[in-house]
Amino acid sequence: MGRSGSGRVGGAPGPYSLIMAPFTAFSLVATDLDGTLLRADDTFSDRSRAALARVARAGAQHLVVTGRPAPRVRPLLDDLGCGGLAVCGQGAQVYDAGAHRLLWSVTLDRELAETALGKIEAEVGQVYAAVDQDGVDGLTLIEPGYRMPHPTLPAVRVERRDDLWCAPISKVLLRHAELSDDELAATARAVVGSLATVTMSGPGTVELQPLGVTKATGLALAAEHLGLGPRRTIAFGDMPNDIPMFGWAAHGVAMANAHPALKAVADEITRSNEDDGVAVVLERLFGAA
Known part of the structure; x- marks a missing residue:
């Protein structure tokens, strides 16, 4: 798996292992939705919204990378005010929300x-x-x-x-x-x-x-379109379908509620989706509001 080389600090991590990264360490933030950025009621917390706004002000890009197909993602992107790209359908679609079109898609025979x-x-x-x-x-x-x-x-x-x-x-x-x-x-x-x-x-x-399509292949395509790559990408997820994405990104963060298979390959474990785990890490990296 491609990694930034930082690894976990200390020996065995506590409930949440932390890596103190420089303020400008990451230029691309890739987040899953269900079980990660979204709460169980399909909403985004105010804290998560503020953290993503901070990411944008710092000049970094946020990409949603989800198993949901583009039509089921668009209302959520609208809610976040995202008019850029999103990776949908487990990597089978790269969706341009602003233009409401697929830049790339592959179908299953x-x-x-x-x-x-x-x-x-x-x-x-x-x-x-x-x-x-x-x-x-x-x-x-x-x-x-x-x-x-x-x-x-x-x-x-x-x-x-x-x-x-x-x-x-x-x-x-x-x-x-x-x-x-x-x-x-x-x-x-x-x-x-x-x-x-x-x-x-x-x-x-x-x-x-x-065959061969994963969140990693979709994320790589979207990142290339943005002129970015894995070296400065941080990814957040909660399920085994996020394992390829963690392998592609420099740093993978699993939620506290994540599947054991994802936790086993994560660089860091944060709080659960209900406890603003994504925001906790982004505030550390990009500063609190």
Whole structure:
């Protein structure tokens, strides 16, 4: 993993390990949304807003890097007043919020996706699926039996699985009635890992996306567009889908509520998303309001 070389200070860290970085150490701040910058009620705290404003005043860039597709991200970007780029769909989309267009996108072959589902079900029995359609106005379609992990997100229920493939898609979301997310992700990775990238982005959210596409590939594309690179990038996240992003960035910060797999590769652990963990670190790096 690419790192700045600072590492954790001291020996075993306390509840929150801190690295005292120079004020101008980072020119790019990459943040996940769910479980990281967003609170459980899908809102941003005033403290987080103030910290991001401080980042902007210091001349650094903030990039949202999320599993949510562009149509589900736009209202949140509008709320933050962000008119720049965002990485959406687990890296499958680089979205220009100001122009409301995709600068780059890649789709998951629908026949391949259907084949992958069949292979997974041959191992674990019935799974329930949903898809995020490609495009700035793409829908989230869910088949019978699928429950949205985020009930606040809009979705359209279809009558049968075949209806999921009616338009180009960026990813497939999977749920199983009995298996844990870790178990489902491990099985899916074992049987379809050569066909698609398998990741876990939150409770009840195991996903199939185009092979080789991760948050890191999307972040690298967006950063290049901005004339920036990994050496001065700090990334925040909470789930295994953030591991590639941490590998690309110079410094990775996991939330206190993060999955153990992400904490294991993080340079630093901050407070939870409910306790303004992102803001705590940004205030240290860029100064408090």
